[in-house]
Amino acid sequence: MTNFKRLLVFSLAMALMVVFVPGLMAGEVEKAGEDIVKINVNKASVKELTQLKRIGPKYAERIVQYREKHGPFERVEDIKKVPGIGPVTLEANKDIITVE
Numbered sequence: 001m002t003n004f005k006r007l008l009v010f011s012l013a014m015a016l017m018v019v020f021v022p023g024l025m026a027g028e029v030e031k032a033g034e035d036i037v038k039i040n041v042n043k044a045s046v047k048e049l050t051q052l053k054r055i056g057p058k059y060a061e062r063i064v065q066y067r068e069k070h071g072p073f074e075r076v077e078d079i080k081k082v083p084g085i086g087p088v089t090l091e092a093n094k095d096i097i098t099v100e
Helices: 002-031 057-070 076-081 087-093
Strands: none
Touching: 057 076, 076 087
């Protein structure tokens, strides 16, 4: 019975590592800051824009349509002019977005 308990504890520990370690490693990449590639909202495709936080395909399409209709964004903050994109989304992406 002792060997069974050891095996059970070991199995549970391994399962927890498999579940949580990838998430912890992803957090480290996010914190790296300088290694994050910036996304130019004036040139990015719909697919590229979906890499932004809180931006799915529908919002990415809205960004593209907005810039086609109104011209390029002059400032990062101008992304809030796109319907449905507000200050929370801007704050989540302000270090990633560029308008160069």
